[in-house]
Amino acid sequence: MSDDIAIRVRGLGKKYLIGGPQVKYHTFRDAIVNSVKAPVRRLTRQGTDKSTNEFWALKDVSFDVYQGEVIGIIGRNGAGKSTLLKILSQITTPTEGEVDIFGRVGSLLEVGTGFHPELTGRENIFLSGSILGMQKREIEGKFDGIIKFSEIEKFIDTPVKRYSSGMYVRLAFAVAAYLDPEILLVDEVLAVGDIGFQEKCLGKMESIADSGRTVLFVSHNMAAISNLCSKCILLDKGKILAYGSSEEVINLYLNSMKKESEIILPEYSQRKGNGLVRFTGIKFFNSEGNDVNNAISGKDFIISLEYVSKENKPLNNVMVWITFYGLHRQLLFTLNNELVGEKFVNLPPKGRIICSIPQFPLSSGVYGFNFDIAVNGQIEDWIIDKAILTVSDGDFFGTGRLPPDSHKGFLVHHNWKSEGI
Amino acid sequence: MTFPPTVTPLATAGEREPTIKIRPPKKWVPINFSELWHYRELLYSFVARDVKIRYKQTVLGFLWAIIQPLFLMVVFTLFFGNLAKVPSEGIPYPLFSFAALIPWTLFAEGLTRSTMSMVSNAGIMTKVYFPRLIMPISGILSPLVDFCIAFVILIFMMAYYGFVPTIAIVLLPLFILLALMTSLAVGLWLSALNVKYRDFQYTLPFIIQLWLFASPVVYPASMLPESWQFVYALNPMVGVIEGFRWALLGTNPPEAIILISVCVVVVLLIGGLFYFKRMEQYFADVV
Numbered sequence: 123m124s125d126d127i128a129i130r131v132r133g134l135g136k137k138y139l140i141g142g143p144q145v146k147y148h149t150f151r152d153a154i155v156n157s158v159k160a161p162v163r164r165l166t167r168q169g170t171d172k173s174t175n176e177f178w179a180l181k182d183v184s185f186d187v188y189q190g191e192v193i194g195i196i197g198r199n200g201a202g203k204s205t206l207l208k209i210l211s212q213i214t215t216p217t218e219g220e221v222d223i224f225g226r227v228g229s230l231l232e233v234g235t236g237f238h239p240e241l242t243g244r245e246n247i248f249l250s251g252s253i254l255g256m257q258k259r260e261i262e263g264k265f266d267g268i269i270k271f272s273e274i275e276k277f278i279d280t281p282v283k284r285y286s287s288g289m290y291v292r293l294a295f296a297v298a299a300y301l302d303p304e305i306l307l308v309d310e311v312l313a314v315g316d317i318g319f320q321e322k323c324l325g326k327m328e329s330i331a332d333s334g335r336t337v338l339f340v341s342h343n344m345a346a347i348s349n350l351c352s353k354c355i356l357l358d359k360g361k362i363l364a365y366g367s368s369e370e371v372i373n374l375y376l377n378s379m380k381k382e383s384e385i386i387l388p389e390y391s392q393r394k395g396n397g398l399v400r401f402t403g404i405k406f407f408n409s410e411g412n413d414v415n416n417a418i419s420g421k422d423f424i425i426s427l428e429y430v431s432k433e434n435k436p437l438n439n440v441m442v443w444i445t446f447y448g449l450h451r452q453l454l455f456t457l458n459n460e461l462v463g464e465k466f467v468n469l470p471p472k473g474r475i476i477c478s479i480p481q482f483p484l485s486s487g488v489y490g491f492n493f494d495i496a497v498n499g500q501i502e503d504w505i506i507d508k509a510i511l512t513v514s515d516g517d518f519f520g521t522g523r524l525p526p527d528s529h530k531g532f533l534v535h536h537n538w539k540s541e542g543i
Numbered sequence: 544m545t546f547p548p549t550v551t552p553l554a555t556a557g558e559r560e561p562t563i564k565i566r567p568p569k570k571w572v573p574i575n576f577s578e579l580w581h582y583r584e585l586l587y588s589f590v591a592r593d594v595k596i597r598y599k600q601t602v603l604g605f606l607w608a609i610i611q612p613l614f615l616m617v618v619f620t621l622f623f624g625n626l627a628k629v630p631s632e633g634i635p636y637p638l639f640s641f642a643a644l645i646p647w648t649l650f651a652e653g654l655t656r657s658t659m660s661m662v663s664n665a666g667i668m669t670k671v672y673f674p675r676l677i678m679p680i681s682g683i684l685s686p687l688v689d690f691c692i693a694f695v696i697l698i699f700m701m702a703y704y705g706f707v708p709t710i711a712i713v714l715l716p717l718f719i720l721l722a723l724m725t726s727l728a729v730g731l732w733l734s735a736l737n738v739k740y741r742d743f744q745y746t747l748p749f750i751i752q753l754w755l756f757a758s759p760v761v762y763p764a765s766m767l768p769e770s771w772q773f774v775y776a777l778n779p780m781v782g783v784i785e786g787f788r789w790a791l792l793g794t795n796p797p798e799a800i801i802l803i804s805v806c807v808v809v810v811l812l813i814g815g816l817f818y819f820k821r822m823e824q825y826f827a828d829v830v
Contacts, residue, residue: 130561138828212672214827215568222561232670240596252588253671281599 134219194351228303234294239283272296420518440466589681608689657682657730731815
């Protein structure tokens with residue numbers, strides 16, 4: 123990573139006019155009619171309210187990107203991520219502000235840019251490559267690689283309108299993957315096709331990220347972002363909320379999402395299960411019995427689930443599951459009372475179930491968990507994809523040392539020794 | 544983490560020049576000729592694409608390029624030549640009108656395609672950067688293939704009627720260029736206007752119809768009274784068609800007309816380029 127700057131953005135803003143007479147599918151007649159009406163409007167002070175007609179997709183955006191950096195851009199839908207990329211790609215002009223770019227830019231804002239259904243795969247490779255910015259000789263040199271990557275050798279001379287959608291996106295991505303600019307701007311075009319091909323796409327993105335190119339990568343896939351990008355920009359309603367290490371920014375983002383989607387457990391309606399028993403609250407505690415918000419690696423962690431039975435009868439044969447998931451939505455571990463031989467019989471109709479985890483074994487980060495309660499083999503309440511737990515760094519090993527950010531995962535107690543042979 | 548983000552101080556002297564500078568829209572935007580040259584292969588790709596898809600999945604294929612002007616020639620000969628007995632300066636009427644229809648079709652097709660070029664390529668325009676001038680330019684170039692095919696038929700017709708081209712034939716490429724520049728000049732204005740006001744693509748058929756009769760396709764320019772000749776020559780296609788007939792069939796050399804036509808085209812073209820470049824800054828937002 124050099125000290126040379128690749129992209130310099132200062133005070134960028136983009137304003138759109140929404141609704142109102144200005145942006146409707148414009149006819150010349152409307153323009154003439156509007157200009158005739160204008161003096162009348164002024165006289166009667168019927169002017170359209172400027173503030174409701176204007177929409178700032180980006181405002182006051184400033185940041186620097188150095189050569190070789192791979193930067194993720196994340197944020198809610200409508201935060202301004204695609205608008206930012208469009209301005210950096212010179213597709214649309216900013217309303218205010220300046221951008222200076224040092225190097226050739228290639229933009230991947232869509233899969234299959236320029237593809238024409240009547241042309242064959244071969245012809246489309248040249249057309250699309252040309253549109254993306256490659257010279258003919260360059261495309262010829264990469265032609266075999268593109269065909270191999272896309273896995274459609276047999277169909278290369280058939281018109282693209284005959285391709286299946288999977289073949290189409292594979293070919294489109296293959297062409298885009300061989301684009302070789304100094305600065306690459308990518309907008310959520312990752313991972314198309316079946317699982318096998320998606321792996322290939324991610325692998326290709328990884329090699330691009332490792333190659334020393336400068337990459338700006340917009341995505342909603344937090345796992346891909348944390349994998350590929352060292353730093354992240356968080357956009358919210360057109361402004362930069364944060365710019366720092368991917369881990370910190372992603373955590374900030376997920377936490378803010380969680381705050382926004384906080385539910386009141388007793389009233390939450392999108393839960394599964396028969397409903398005879400319902401969870402009414404979750405609390406977390408530490409080993410001293412204090413109410414906490416986070417878990418700490420290596421410290422005892424206690425989850426308390428409060429419940430109520432609709433039928434007001436004692437509950438027999440109760441089984442409770444808590445399952446933890448990582449950023450990739452991969453299952454990490456599961457907790458269940460029967461696994462540890464704890465049988466819940468004759469539970470009061472209203473009470474709480476407490477699960478204690480000694481020396482919480484996950485590295486710092488944000489994790490999701492699902493939890494459910496089953497009575498006599500019937501799932502009564504099941505909360506999915508709603509609960510989030512933030513884990514903070516703690517002294518798991520008792521040595522004050524923790525694995526580096528690149529090696530975060532489970533923390534496992536272990537011993538070492540050496541012997542002579 | 545930086546919160547708000549720190550930024551490096553603004554450029555100090557001795558720093559390298561940015562490759563790309565992105566700034567808010569300006570009123571007058573210079574034309575970047577070196578950039579256009581850099582994108583010449585893309586221009587070729589667009590023209591090749593338009594030519595290839597034109598006749599895909601047709602049985603007659605490129606024959607369609609000749610059918611349209613031939614058909615018009617037959618209709619004109621029947622109604623204007625035979626029925627209305629329009630004079631044709633001593634040349635057999637079919638040849639007289641066909642020699643005009645070939646450059647006319649080049650112009651009309653070029654104008655239509657370039658006017659629609661941006662709207663029909665809206666998908667690409669909102670996803671990738673390239674100088675937008677490429678679009679109308681590709682629009683006027685793609686009918687050249689049809690032109691060449693129809694030209695071959697014209698040669699056969701000339702041979703059939705026993706006409707040999709004059710020495711002025713060497714100027715023929717210039718007249719072709721004049722036709723192309725006319726369709727480009729008007730196409731720049733119309734395509735830029737059409738992005739925002741879609742009326743223009745609907746007015747186009749009317750404009751072309753009117754223009755056909757305002758040009759010496761079915762009648763010779765000499766039919767107009769002297770006092771009208773100047774105004775008439777303000778239509779650049781008058782210069783193109785009279786020039787074509789002069790070069791191929793030996794009618795009177797139309798020097799004054801050509802001079803006026805060239806001036807008009809130059810003015811329209813320069814105005815069109817500036818208007819287009821200014822509007823280009825807003826295309827992706829409005830298309």
